[in-house]
Amino acid sequence: MRTADLTGLPTGIPEALRDEGIEELYPPQAEAVEAGLTDGESLVAAVPTASGKTLIAELAMLSSVARGGKALYIVPLRALASEKKAEFERWEEYGIDVGVSTGNYESDGEWLSSRDIIVATSEKVDSLVRNNAAWMDQLTCVVADEVHLVDDRHRGPTLEVTLAKLRRLNPNLQVVALSATVGNAGVVADWLDAELVKSDWRPIDLKMGVHYGNAVSFADGSQREVPVGRGERQTPALVADALEGDGEGDQGSSLVFVNSRRNAESAARRMADVTERYVTGDERSDLAELAAEIRDVSDTETSEDLANAVAKGAAFHHAGLAAEHRTLVEDAFRDRLIKCICATPTLAAGVNTPSRRVVVRDWQRYDGDYGGMKPLDVLEVHQMMGRAGRPGLDPYGEAVLLAKDADARDELFERYIWADAEDVRSKLAAEPALRTHLLATVASGFAHTREGLLEFLDQTLYATQTDDPERLGQVTDRVLDYLEVNGFVEFEGETIRATPVGHTVSRLYLDPMSAAEIIDGLEWAADHRNEKLRALADETPEKPKRDRSESDDGPGGFQRASEMVAAGGEGGDGADGGDGDADEFETDRTYPTPLGLYHLVCRTPDMYQLYLKSGDRETYTELCYEREPEFLGRVPSEYEDVAFEDWLSALKTAKLLEDWVGEVDEDRITERYGVGPGDIRGKVETAEWLLGAAERLASELDLDSVYAVREAKKRVEYGVREELLDLAGVRGVGRKRARRLFEAGVESRADLREADKSRILAALRGRRKTAQNILEAAGRKDPSMDEVDEDDAPDDAVPDDAGFETAKERADQQASLGDFE
DNA sequence: TAGAAGGGTATCTAGACAGCATGTC
DNA sequence: CTAGATACCCTTCTA
CATH class of the missing domain: 3.40.50.300 (P-loop containing nucleotide triphosphate hydrolases)
Structure with missing residues (x-):
């Protein structure tokens, strides 16, 4: 089939394809068109990678848009979202607007309802459905890329449920599912009421x-x-x-x-x-x-x-x-x-x-x-x-x-x-998956009764695959029970309703179990505040360095990390909330402490924890006792609880975050925890998200830990100690530059606006361009750095590199790390 | 005598989605 | 039920 013969596409598109050198459709593409792809027919295309799947999707989306509709392209990875967006943007000159929406990126901030094609991850789409995005019911075409991933234990159910919801919202929706060649593509096609195009053809x-x-x-x-x-x-x-x-x-x-x-x-x-x-x-x-x-x-x-x-x-x-x-x-x-x-x-x-x-x-x-x-x-x-x-x-x-x-x-x-790929099998009946999705289904009004839920679940791939119809009902009952006990849903006769917290949890996209853990921890903290603050105060006064910390183990090393940075204006902010209450314990420590909060979110099922390596068990067991008053909730017993191991993994992860906000260098963190730079970013990102959710839950439950949570979150966001929060909020100023500026006496956003320019320039190691950008970002009236000489800076502006590791120090630290074992 | 070569052993193990709300004198 | 590559250390051999 020739591209010139294609009908139903926006004007100019067939010609544009020809100009790109695409005159003839690949056989699977032609087959898809013959199956009604450009007429709004649903389709499952099970074909090899790089055999023109994207064009199949484009033909469906473009023809749908030509009929006045709106298309959604669901990808499994954020990196793919930007790749696809870039690809689809070549249609912009034909009046097609493309937008992206993922957790960390929303195109232009322009609202998505004005876009013709939207690219998003399956979780983001799910989240948009939960939050009632206005344009959801305008969708006429949905493409699910790599649909065989419904088989994935963790993320498959999301895709599955999301597709079911989208189809229920819009019964005439065209669904185009792109799949690798799998054993049972036919079953997937049946589920989606779609035509099947299956082929092993490859252009190369x-x-x-x-x-x-x-x-x-x-x-x-x-x-x-x-x-x-x-x-x-x-x-x-x-x-x-x-x-x-x-x-x-x-x-x-x-x-x-x-x-x-x-x-x-x-x-x-x-x-x-x-x-x-x-x-x-x-x-x-x-x-x-x-x-x-x-x-x-x-x-x-x-x-x-x-x-x-x-x-x-x-x-x-x-x-x-x-x-x-x-x-x-x-x-x-x-x-x-x-x-x-x-x-x-x-x-x-x-x-x-x-x-x-x-x-x-x-x-x-x-x-x-x-x-x-x-x-x-x-x-x-x-x-x-x-x-x-x-x-x-x-x-x-x-x-x-x-x-x-x-x-x-x-x-x-x-x-x-010689082998064919495995069959795709739905993993929806797993309890963790249903926990999240049943709450969301109730909260966003897709069902209000047990029957309604089961009816909804009946539209999933799982239902078409299972040979044990009882099972779904059983798991559903267990999950509903769990949700009720934790106060996320309530029953009124037959009717199931999400409680206010339940709604929040669903919209925050939290696993209900994570939410329960966070709520428990924060409420526990509220109940034990005075007692724990007292314990912390007893320990804090310059605890004599125990001989051990000099040479032997991890926690010793950790202490050193915090000494690296010159102590800034500690305290001053007072404890959270209710000072002045006669019963309140007087102290300048915040409670919960950052470590306590980091540990709380790290032991949540939404955080992927670090492994314990050899030696870590002792290291973190010791740390666990040392920091005992900071943990929010009962610490499991080292000897009796199987959960202790997990608790320690969470502690290790939390400790990484504490190092991060303690301004420990990236290379030391990677070395100490045996991770790569990408892992640090990953941990920080999820911690940010979970702490954001915790902040929200705390304010909704009227807990006075909101302030402590917010600060812990902001510090994770920037990777700095608290005295740098103001500076690090300026665009172009990261944790490193913020520290340099601070040490040079430029301590705040306001200082950036007023301080002597040579001082700032010197702190930024004479980088004129970055200095100027930063001053602009800080809102300085005269940001120009021309004719400023860093050598004019007063002596105290270029200190002895205070707060930074010298080569010698670093060598010492490495040596002491060697002693570990 | 330095350094290659060989052998035994301790260590460690893939990946990655999500909220929210905006800023400045 | 179901591991194996690698780094590292130690010993032995060899030019």
């Missing part, structure tokens, strides 16, 4: 094979010799071989999938020695530049290691990287500057990074519940292999698994190459 051929001995055997019967010398490994040989090329197409990049971050990093280190040999002179300087940019992103070991690999043309990629790291690496790989990426599964599900060759090195991954190495799902391996083949560059893509012996080779062929 994919050759799948297994490397064993000195050759890759491909599924099509062909072989490619890739000798592996004695003592040499398979992966570098394959990467080098791809770079050698064979005259066909371009020099070949490789994507290597491994099963852990550490493996990704060490593999990248090894691959760098291979890629280095193929880097041209021009590329070398570009790579050096890129490496510098990467070092600039964050001052951590991860960043340094990545930069070192990148300088030689290789990289690693995993969730421990900062978002900027990832983008830099992905872009450079697409530009063919980076020749090889060693990645964990992040990359298989993320943005589009095609490669000439894909090597799936590890096809098993550790799984604690399983009790060992568990083989990856066929679907997952197929997703990785599907990344092979760069359009316009490669004649075909090659995806290679590695085998050590002939048996393994045969097994891999059997298990992954």
